Amino acid sequence: MAAIPESAPIRDEWGSIDPGFVARVTAALNQKDAKLARALTRDLHAADLADLIESLEPEARIELIAAQGRSFDVEALAELDEAVRDQLMEALPNEVIASAIKKLDTDDALYLIEDLEESDKQDILAKVPSEDRAALNRALDYPEYTAGRLMQTEFVAVPEFWTVGRTIDFMRTEKDLPDDFVEIYVVDPAHHLRGVVPLSRVLRNPRDKKVADIMDDEQTVFKTGDAQEDVAYKFEQYNLVSAAVVDDAGRLVGSLMVDDIVDVIQEEAEEDILHLGGVGEEAISDNVWQTTRSRFAWLFINLLTAVLASWVISWFDATIEQMVALAVLMPIVASMGGNAGTQTMTVAVRALATRNLGPLNAAKVTLRESTVGLVNGVLFAAMIGLFAWWWFGSEGLGAVIAAAMVINLLAAALAGILVPLALDSLDIDPAIASGVFVTTVTDVIGFFAFLGLAAVWLI
Numbered sequence: 001m002a003a004i005p006e007s008a009p010i011r012d013e014w015g016s017i018d019p020g021f022v023a024r025v026t027a028a029l030n031q032k033d034a035k036l037a038r039a040l041t042r043d044l045h046a047a048d049l050a051d052l053i054e055s056l057e058p059e060a061r062i063e064l065i066a067a068q069g070r071s072f073d074v075e076a077l078a079e080l081d082e083a084v085r086d087q088l089m090e091a092l093p094n095e096v097i098a099s100a101i102k103k104l105d106t107d108d109a110l111y112l113i114e115d116l117e118e119s120d121k122q123d124i125l126a127k128v129p130s131e132d133r134a135a136l137n138r139a140l141d142y143p144e145y146t147a148g149r150l151m152q153t154e155f156v157a158v159p160e161f162w163t164v165g166r167t168i169d170f171m172r173t174e175k176d177l178p179d180d181f182v183e184i185y186v187v188d189p190a191h192h193l194r195g196v197v198p199l200s201r202v203l204r205n206p207r208d209k210k211v212a213d214i215m216d217d218e219q220t221v222f223k224t225g226d227a228q229e230d231v232a233y234k235f236e237q238y239n240l241v242s243a244a245v246v247d248d249a250g251r252l253v254g255s256l257m258v259d260d261i262v263d264v265i266q267e268e269a270e271e272d273i274l275h276l277g278g279v280g281e282e283a284i285s286d287n288v289w290q291t292t293r294s295r296f297a298w299l300f301i302n303l304l305t306a307v308l309a310s311w312v313i314s315w316f317d318a319t320i321e322q323m324v325a326l327a328v329l330m331p332i333v334a335s336m337g338g339n340a341g342t343q344t345m346t347v348a349v350r351a352l353a354t355r356n357l358g359p360l361n362a363a364k365v366t367l368r369e370s371t372v373g374l375v376n377g378v379l380f381a382a383m384i385g386l387f388a389w390w391w392f393g394s395e396g397l398g399a400v401i402a403a404a405m406v407i408n409l410l411a412a413a414l415a416g417i418l419v420p421l422a423l424d425s426l427d428i429d430p431a432i433a434s435g436v437f438v439t440t441v442t443d444v445i446g447f448f449a450f451l452g453l454a455a456v457w458l459i
Helices: 019-030 034-041 046-055 058-071 082-091 094-102 106-113 118-125 130-141 164-173 199-203 228-237 258-276 288-314 317-322 325-353 362-392 395-425 430-457
Strands: 157-159 183-187 193-198 221-223 242-246 252-257
Touching: 019 034, 019 046, 019 058, 034 058, 046 058, 046 082, 058 082, 082 106, 094 106, 094 118, 094 130, 106 118, 106 130, 118 130, 157 164, 164 199, 183 199, 183 242, 183 252, 193 199, 193 242, 228 242, 228 258, 252 258, 288 317, 288 430, 317 325, 317 430, 325 362, 325 395, 325 430, 362 395, 395 430
Parallel strands: 157 183, 221 242
Antiparallel strands: 183 193, 242 252
């Protein structure tokens, strides 16, 4: 008989799942002690349970879900990383997935099945109630990464002529309302959206007051085809908690909640960071082959740009042969230019993503970055110029590397701001492609300036 475990920390001091806790759960599963595994995990929040599942080996994940049985919190499935979710969806029987979908909001249920094989998807949908099946099929018709895919179809809507009292009675007796909501939508007989009433306002008004008299006509409304990054921007810009979603005819079809938008904001930020590092859609749970494939393409492009920089160097091979010190100092110019360009590019890409950089202030920001590049160029030129003079005893060499440093840091600043702006104007994600172009510019200009000046002044 398994003993009920003493309370143990679930997360460590850094906020990650505690390794000791994971080890205890793993040991219980290895010993086939379902009761102990269930006792250890039965009170976990859905987010904690999801993190625990991600920390386990693939086989242990299925065993933990089986050990929890009916007490398993299906909302944990919606919190999983995509790679882990896909692995579980392939391993779990369709009956189990269908049972989970019945307990989830539309948006969370959609997350579980959207990437399944069509045959499995239809088999699962056939096992859920017809009303839920119809809602999910409608949502699947919307393009990915749009408001239609993000929204939940569970919401509270009442006619304009209803009173506050009737609305409250409806919310108390109706069984099919969403578990959590903060706004009540007001619609006409054709289900066109007319306004919205915060739940707090309903509770603070007399029962005989009509909802049409207390509703807000002005509101932020999204269409099903709106891109998720636009939705996230408006939620952040206007401090929204929830918002209505309408179809092309203006009929209310769903609601967006801030918890889902927070996920989008995080995904967009992570995507920018990964793209800036030359990494595709990669997760920490991906296997070796998936990770290698994700990184190979950009490494190959970087190889081509490195060959281009080497080709520029080959133009001055005779110059380098006559003065070996040039080969020693070349990496300094290229490295400083690359780092300066990356700094500017990172700021520019993030500003574009958050819509803080656009046509209105592009010229001002470009001038600022150019000035910063020029000032840093002069400061570091003085440092490296004096250092090269001291090291090699050549005033001319010090002057050459100082001039090259100014040129390359100015070029890096311009490339770091202009390349993302140009790509954005061409509807190309600047986070994906900027790094390659900026690095190429700084390497080519840095080597060309340094070796070219040396060929003119020193040889």
